[in-house]
Structures are given as C-alpha cells and as structure tokens.
Amino acid sequence: xxxxxxxxxxxxxxxxxxxxxxxxxxxxxxxxxxxxxxxxxxxxxxxxxxxxxxxxxxxxxxxxxxxxxxxxxxxxxxxxxxxxxxxxxxxxxxxxxxxxxxxxxxxxxxxxxx
Amino acid sequence: xxxxxxxxxxxxxxxxxxxxxxxxxxxxxxxxxxxxxxxxxxxxxxxxxxxxxxxxxxxxxxxxxxxxxxxxxxxxxxxxxxxxxxxxxxxxxxxxxxxxxxxxxxxxxxxxxx
Numbered sequence: 001x002x003x004x005x006x007x008x009x010x011x012x013x014x015x016x017x018x019x020x021x022x023x024x025x026x027x028x029x030x031x032x033x034x035x036x037x038x039x040x041x042x043x044x045x046x047x048x049x050x051x052x053x054x055x056x057x058x059x060x061x062x063x064x065x066x067x068x069x070x071x072x073x074x075x076x077x078x079x080x081x082x083x084x085x086x087x088x089x090x091x092x093x094x095x096x097x098x099x100x101x102x103x104x105x106x107x108x109x110x111x112x113x114x
Numbered sequence: 115x116x117x118x119x120x121x122x123x124x125x126x127x128x129x130x131x132x133x134x135x136x137x138x139x140x141x142x143x144x145x146x147x148x149x150x151x152x153x154x155x156x157x158x159x160x161x162x163x164x165x166x167x168x169x170x171x172x173x174x175x176x177x178x179x180x181x182x183x184x185x186x187x188x189x190x191x192x193x194x195x196x197x198x199x200x201x202x203x204x205x206x207x208x209x210x211x212x213x214x215x216x217x218x219x220x221x222x223x224x225x226x227x228x
Contacts, residue, residue, distance in 0.1 A: 004157065033214050042118070043158075043203065043218040056215060091157065095214050103214050105150075105157035 002026065004106035006092050012112045018080040021109045025074070025094030032075050033095075033103070034067060038088035046090075049075060050097075082113045116141040120204050120219035127194055127226050135189040135222045137178075137204035145206040147171075147180050147187040148216065152201045161189075161202070194226045 005024045013019050025032050034046040046065070047057040051072035060067070064083070069075040079086055089108045095101040121136040139145065149161040149171070162171030164180035164187065171178050176191045187204060204219040 031214050035216075035218075037221075040221070042220040043205075043216075045215055045217070048215055093158075093214065101214075102160050103158075103216075105159070107155070107157045 004092055004094050004104050006090075006106035006109050008109060009107065010110045010112075012114065013082055014114055015084055016081045018078065019082055019111060021077045021079075021090050021111070023075045023077070023092030023094075023106060025092070026104055028096065029094035029104070030072070030097040031095040031101070032069060033093045034075070034077055035091040035093065036088050037091065037108075038085070043091065046077075079111075082111075084113050087111055087113045116145070116206065116208050116217050118204050118206055118217055118219035120202075120222050122220075122222070124223040124225055127224070129196055129226055129228050130193045131226075133189070133191040133194045133198075133224070135202055135204075135224070137187045137189065137219060139185050139187065139204075139206050141185075141206055141208050143208060144182075145208045147178070148205045148207070149176070149178055149187070149189050150203040150205060150218075152203070152221075154200070158203065194224070196226045196228055199224055199226045 007022045032049040037043045045059040048055045049069045066078045091108045093103045093105045117140045146165045148163045150158040151161045152158045162173045164171040167182035169180045178189045201221045203221045205216040
C-alpha cells in the first residue's frame with residue numbers, strides 16, 4: 001500500500017509569489033488533514049477534509065491560504081501571495097473514515113519564502 | 115485553550131542509556147494522548163497512544179502512562195539505540211472519536227551516540 005505522498009519535497013520562492021503544495025492520501029482514506037510546523041515550533045492544525053468537503057478549517061491562518069480537494073482524492077494547498085512567515089514544513093495526513101482510525105503522515109513539504 | 119508542553123531538546127544520550135522525555139498538557143475533559151516520532155527524512159509515525167487515565171501505551175520498547183492527576187504523559191525507554199535518534203512529538207486530541215485533529219507539542223530532538 002502506497003503511503004501519503006506530498007509534492008514537492010522542497011520549494012523555495014520569493015515573497016509575493018504563489019506556491020501550490022499537493023498531497024495524495026492513501027487510497028480510500030476519506031479524511032485528509034493539513035498541518036504546518038513553523039521554525040521548529042509545534043506542529044499546528046490547518047484544516048480537515050472529509051472526502052471533498054471542508055469539515056474544519058479553523059486553523060487556516062488567513063485568506064492567502066486556499067485548500068481544495070476536488071473529487072475527494074488528492075488535495076492542494078495554495079499560498080498566494082506568499083509571505084516570509086509562511087516558511088515552514090507543511091504536512092499532510094490521512095485516515096480512514098472509521099472512528100479512531102490512525103493518522104498516516106506524508107514526509108512533508110519544506111517551504112522557504114525569501 | 116488546550117495545549118501540550120514538551121521538554122526542550124536536543125537530548126543527547128549514549129547508547130543503552132535510559133530515556134525520559136517529559137510531556138504535560140492542558141485540556142478540558144478527557145483527551146486522548148499520543149506520541150509521534152519523526153525519523154530523519156520521513157513523515158511522522160504514531161509511536162503509542164493512551165485514551166483514558168492510567169492507560170499505558172507501549173511500542174518498540176517505549177512506554178508512556180496517562181496521568182490525569184499530574185496532566186502528564188512522559189515518554190520513557192529503558193535502553194536507547196542509535197536508531198532511536200529522531201524528533202519526538204507529544205500530542206492530544208480533545209475531540210471524541212476524531213483523533214485526526216491533534217494539538218502538538220514543539221517536539222524534542224533525541225540524538226543517541228554509539
């Protein structure tokens with residue numbers, strides 16, 4: 001079984017540019033989560049999809065961040081325009097629909113905004 | 115709000131030494147508690163969990179006991195190996211049945227020297 005895959009693994013962009021991160025969850029996993037770790041601090045929740053619907057986006061920092069999950073498969077997280085404080089590692093995780101199912105994390109995308 | 119606090123790292127130990135990584139939490143109700151581990155170049159993996167007071171989670175020689183009276187979930191291992199070198203994250207979930215939305219601590223880097 002393929003794990004959660006994220007692309008790209010690294011991205012370096014300039015302030016003001018746009019970046020799109022992609023996450024492919026494990027096939028059949030209805031739940032998809034985005035998290036972010038900034039500057040070696042704690043990992044923070046961004047949002048949660050159930051299939052194609054946003055279940056909880058309470059952690060999205062501002063309207064420069066847009067997440068989508070068309071068709072309930074892969075998800076994208078777009079940052080537009082990027083700011084310096086957006087630098088960090090963005091993690092995606094997925095789980096099955098059953099209550100209490102374990103989370104499976106991707107390796108993360110390291111975003112550097114210069 | 116709910117939060118998780120971990121001891122600051124890095125922690126450097128010699129092989130076969132005893133390991134303790136402290137974790138305390140603040141939460142209303144009865145959260146589930148987790149330890150995740152991130153090995154170099156990989157995503158986070160669930161190491162162990164406990165869902166109620168006095169539960170002990172264990173895996174790969176690691177243990178942690180859910181102590182409600184001290185609001186703690188300290189991670190221990192009797193004899194560490196070089197292969198245990200990683201970043202360890204303590205986390206909680208305060209949503210019944212949804213263990214995907216997690217509140218993480220800042221992570222503790224463990225380096226084990228031969």
